[in-house]
Each structure stands twice: as C-alpha cells, then as structure tokens.
Amino acid sequence: MASGKMILYWGSGSAPCWRPMLVLAEKGLSDKCTSKRLEFSKGQHKGTDILAINPRGQLPAFQDGDVVVNESGAICMYLEEKYSDDSNRLLPQNVNERAEVYQRMFETSNIISNVQEPIVRYRYRTKTEDLDHGYLKEKTVKAKEELDRWNTILKGKDYLCGGKFTMADVFFYPYLALFVRSGAKLADQPELERYYETVSKRPSVQATWPPHWKEGPGPGTLSDL
Missing domain, CATH: 1.20.1050.10 (Glutathione S-transferase Yfyf (Class Pi); Chain A, domain 2)
Known part of the structure; x- marks a missing residue:
C-alpha cells in the first residue's frame, strides 16, 4: 500500500510521462496518486513549483511523501520495487x-x-x-x-x-x-x-x-x- 501522498506531474502526449502512468495503473495505484497535468505549451513545467523538485524543469516529476524521483525510468523502477506483489509484478522474479x-x-x-x-x-x-x-x-x-x-x-x-x-x-x-x-x-x-x-x-x-x-x-x- 502507498505509504505517503503520491503526486505525479505530467504532460499529455509525452512518452516519458506515460510510462509511470502505466505503472501506476497496472498496480492499481492511480486513485492513490494525485495527477497534476501541466501544459508544455504554457511553460508550466518550468514553473517554480516544478523547479523546486526537478531543477531541470522536465516532466515527469514524482513525489511519494518525502521522496522525490525524477526521470521516467527511475520513477517506474521505484514504483516496481516499492509497490509490487505477486498480482502486479512488472519484473519477473527469475x-x-x-x-x-x-x-x-x-x-x-x-x-x-x-x-x-x-x-x-x-x-x-x-x-x-x-x-x-x-x-x-x-x-x-x-x-x-x-x-x-x-x-x-x-x-x-x-x-x-x-x-x-x-x-x-x-x-x-x-x-x-x-x-x-x-x-x-x-x-x-x-x-x-x-x-x-x-x-x-x-x-x-x-x-x-x-x-x-x-x-x-x-x-x-x-x-x-
């Protein structure tokens, strides 16, 4: 189960952003994660709130309680390691x-x-x-x-x-x-x-x-x- 407040900052149509969204959905965590869609065209990913957690000003950006994870692959692996069980594993145990x-x-x-x-x-x-x-x-x-x-x-x-x-x-x-x-x-x-x-x-x-x-x-x- 989720241990902290999860927030995913993302942009529509971005393949990197879609990756952690898929992991959250596959693990049944979507409704436990606050989804914050930002508009690339408006430069919202360069806002001070995003830069505070990702100085590169890139999406996706992710928070799980006090933990901040950026880069799509890193977010996916974090979710896999922390929230996997036999019903939703995305990495084989073998x-x-x-x-x-x-x-x-x-x-x-x-x-x-x-x-x-x-x-x-x-x-x-x-x-x-x-x-x-x-x-x-x-x-x-x-x-x-x-x-x-x-x-x-x-x-x-x-x-x-x-x-x-x-x-x-x-x-x-x-x-x-x-x-x-x-x-x-x-x-x-x-x-x-x-x-x-x-x-x-x-x-x-x-x-x-x-x-x-x-x-x-x-x-x-x-x-x-």
Missing part, C-alpha cells in the same frame, strides 16, 4: 527472465535515437520550408530498419518478452503509440501492428490515454512509415 526484460527496456533507447529524435522531434522543431528532405529520406530508411528489428522481436509473442505484459512494454509502447499517432502505418511490420492493437486495449492504457489525442488526429510526421 533472474534470467528479468535479464530479458532489462534488455528490452534499455533497448528502447534505439527507437528514440533512430525514430523519435531524427524524425518526429526534427519535424516538430523545424519550419516546413527549412526541412532537409535528403536528411529525412536517409533517416526514414534507418527508422524503418529499427521498426523491422522490433517486428522480428515480436514474432510469436503477445508482448515483448513473451505472454505477459512487463516493464519492457511500459518502456516501449508509449513511443510506438506516439509513432502511430504521428502517422506511422506499420504496414510492413505486421507483428508490430498486432502488438500495438493488443496493448492499446489494455485497461491501463485506455485509462491513461493522452487526453488531447482524443480531440483529433496527429500531425502525420511519420506518414512515410
């Missing part, structure tokens, strides 16, 4: 199985460096008339290769590490959902598409779906995928 989950968790950095940063973030921050289309063509090829790798990983599996939803899925799925939101069709990655449809139906995902995504379609920045 060390060999846990090693596979760890590998996929940290392997997720590759979709950030090969898809999120070079295409999604680049297009978001660059004016249309300033886009380097040669650069985008090159990065799109690498992005497809990255998605193909994950498609192979998922062959014959419901989730990244087999038949159970684990912390690996918590780390990976929010970025995949962001890519689909940004126009990725996954037509060449049927296993990845199946996985996306499966995980999207989980109660924890439905309960934490980014609010502003329900208001309309995404930007289409990954329509070539």
Whole structure:
C-alpha cells in the first residue's frame, strides 16, 4: 500500500510521462496518486513549483511523501520495487527472465535515437520550408530498419518478452503509440501492428490515454512509415 501522498506531474502526449502512468495503473495505484497535468505549451513545467523538485524543469516529476524521483525510468523502477506483489509484478522474479526484460527496456533507447529524435522531434522543431528532405529520406530508411528489428522481436509473442505484459512494454509502447499517432502505418511490420492493437486495449492504457489525442488526429510526421 502507498505509504505517503503520491503526486505525479505530467504532460499529455509525452512518452516519458506515460510510462509511470502505466505503472501506476497496472498496480492499481492511480486513485492513490494525485495527477497534476501541466501544459508544455504554457511553460508550466518550468514553473517554480516544478523547479523546486526537478531543477531541470522536465516532466515527469514524482513525489511519494518525502521522496522525490525524477526521470521516467527511475520513477517506474521505484514504483516496481516499492509497490509490487505477486498480482502486479512488472519484473519477473527469475533472474534470467528479468535479464530479458532489462534488455528490452534499455533497448528502447534505439527507437528514440533512430525514430523519435531524427524524425518526429526534427519535424516538430523545424519550419516546413527549412526541412532537409535528403536528411529525412536517409533517416526514414534507418527508422524503418529499427521498426523491422522490433517486428522480428515480436514474432510469436503477445508482448515483448513473451505472454505477459512487463516493464519492457511500459518502456516501449508509449513511443510506438506516439509513432502511430504521428502517422506511422506499420504496414510492413505486421507483428508490430498486432502488438500495438493488443496493448492499446489494455485497461491501463485506455485509462491513461493522452487526453488531447482524443480531440483529433496527429500531425502525420511519420506518414512515410
């Protein structure tokens, strides 16, 4: 059970923010945690209240009583270590199985460096008339290769590490959902598409779906995928 007042500061549509929200939901802790949504567009994540607990002015930021934890992965691991039982574990107790989950968790950095940063973030921050289309063509090829790798990983599996939803899925799925939101069709990655449809139906995902995504379609920045 929760031992202190939990507060999660987050922003809608942020994959890092979505991660701890999923963990809280999977563990049945969402109603025990005060949810404070901030608007990135208004610079609320740079407010004095946030800077007091996270000098970097980044989200998510998390408090559990007197404990402050920043960085999405750290928050997820804190929640896993403190609030796990046999009904809601996201990390296997078997060390060999846990090693596979760890590998996929940290392997997720590759979709950030090969898809999120070079295409999604680049297009978001660059004016249309300033886009380097040669650069985008090159990065799109690498992005497809990255998605193909994950498609192979998922062959014959419901989730990244087999038949159970684990912390690996918590780390990976929010970025995949962001890519689909940004126009990725996954037509060449049927296993990845199946996985996306499966995980999207989980109660924890439905309960934490980014609010502003329900208001309309995404930007289409990954329509070539």
